Amino acid sequence: MAGTDDKNTKTLREVWRRAENALCADCEKPDPDWASYTLGVFICLNCSGIHRNIPNISKVKSLRMDHWDEVQVQFLEQHGNAVAKATYEAHIPIYYYQPTYADCQALREQWIRAKYERKEFTEPGRELPYSNGLKEGILWKRGRDNGQFLPRRFLLSEREGCLKYFAKPDAKEPKINIKIDTINATFQPVKIRNPNGLQISYLKDNKTRNIFLYHEDGKEIVDWFNAIRAVQFHYLKVAFPIAGDSEIKSRLMQNFLKEGYMEKTGPKQREAFKKRWFTLDRRRLMYFKDPLDAFAKGEVFVGSRKQGYSVNPGLPPGTQGSFSWQYGLTIVTPDREYLFTCETESDQQDWIVAFSQVIEQPMTPQEYAIEAYFKLSS
Ligand SMILES: [Zn+2]
Incomplete structure (x- = not known):
């Protein structure tokens, strides 16, 4: 049966090499080397681990190490990432x-479960637990x-038009x-030390607060x-009634561009530098004494x-x-x-890249308004 096996392996390699299968079907990581032979998708090692947790829906194998029989290869050949996308991602809100x-594990796992297990996006106009504009419940x-x-x-x-919380249940x-x-929500499992940790940042009197x-x-939590x-x-x-859907989407809350420790000095630039936690949220650079502080000590x-x-490497002479x-x-x-120092060169480079990303982009009318507000309150 060596001949059949060879042909099988050859077909598998051809399907695997198709452009549509060049990125993981679930997280877009390049060069996926696993596949689900019940869903017909090419996925990365990480996502294959999540698929393993839904064995009634998805059965996975390594494309490099496992043996693939003819029926399984044929299934992959007839499906693949484009076909699966057209089915399971047909109607994503x-x-x-x-x-x-x-992104973090919680987000990736729920995305995979939403697609294949709960089939949330296969039909148009489905009522989903997050779609009706009202949600109530207990959070820690x-x-x-x-x-x-x-x-x-x-x-x-x-x-x-709001999110509220109550100190007592009644x-x-x-x-x-x-x-x-004014809300920005980001998953922060490391900082919060919980795999389902969510940080909500919001503005009050143009100052950032975190919960x-x-x-x-x-x-x-993903709902x-x-x-x-x-x-x-x-x-x-x-x-913004005249703005298109994709423009509105670009204004929705976004992940922070970068977070981490730097040292900073004060406005006179003679004070000793102090270690602070920094968060770059679009055009807002905030610093905190502790990553879990409720209020920023300052914002730029x-x-x-x-x-x-502009952003420049190094400190002024x-x-x-x-x-x-x-x-x-x-x-x-x-x-x-503003003078900062980083612990490592790669950290310095990452911060410069993050700041450049913001600085090289033209400002929107809304951002001019934010800048004016900053000037007024400083
Ligand atoms: Zn993946």
Whole structure:
């Protein structure tokens, strides 16, 4: 049977090499080397691990190491990533967040389960747990002072355009009422030390505040995440009636561009540098004493090159403040220079890339308004 085997292997390689199968069907990682022979998709090693958890739906094998029989190869030949996409991703709501390999496990797992197990996107107009503009339930919220997580009742309402939470289950008045258009939600499993950890950042009086949440159930926290995106999308549709769907989508909440520790000095540039946690959220650079602080200690607006903003490697000559990290970088704004140091050269490079990304982009009218607000309040 060597002849059949050879032919089989040859066919498998040909199908595998098709352009449509060059990226993982689920997370877009290049060069997938696993496949599901019940769904007919080519996937990466990481996603194959998630598929293994839904064995009634998906059966996976390594394309390099496992033996493939003729029926399985034929199935792959007749399906593949494009066919699967046309079926399982036919009707994804525009606001739904489609994770990539850079995203956390909870997001990737629920995306895979939503597609193949729950078949959320195979038919148009399906009522989904995050699609009707209203969500209520208990989430564990980190206490600002003691860092303890406690159950809190949350309510998301499209009609009211807000997300609120209540300190007591039967409370009438919310502890906090967050306007939907000021929210940014990002999964932060490492920082929160929970695989389903979600950070919600929002603005109050143009200052950033953070709350840290989780839910034991991965599906529930990802549903909350997409429910917030849905409400935000519909809110922005009303606020900007002439904007197209893809433009609205680009204004929806986004992952932070970069986070991590740097050292910074004060405005006189003579003070000793202090280690702080920095978050770059679009054009907003915030710093915190601790990554889980509720309030930023300070915020800097990062505009565009045309408006006089730039980022340079190194510190200006004659910098006086003492610092322990050697890899400096300087952000120049129309008003002053901000001096930072990074622990490693690769970290310095990553920050420069992140800042450049923002600076090289022209500012939108909304961003001019934010810049003006920053100038007013500084
Ligand atoms: Zn993948």
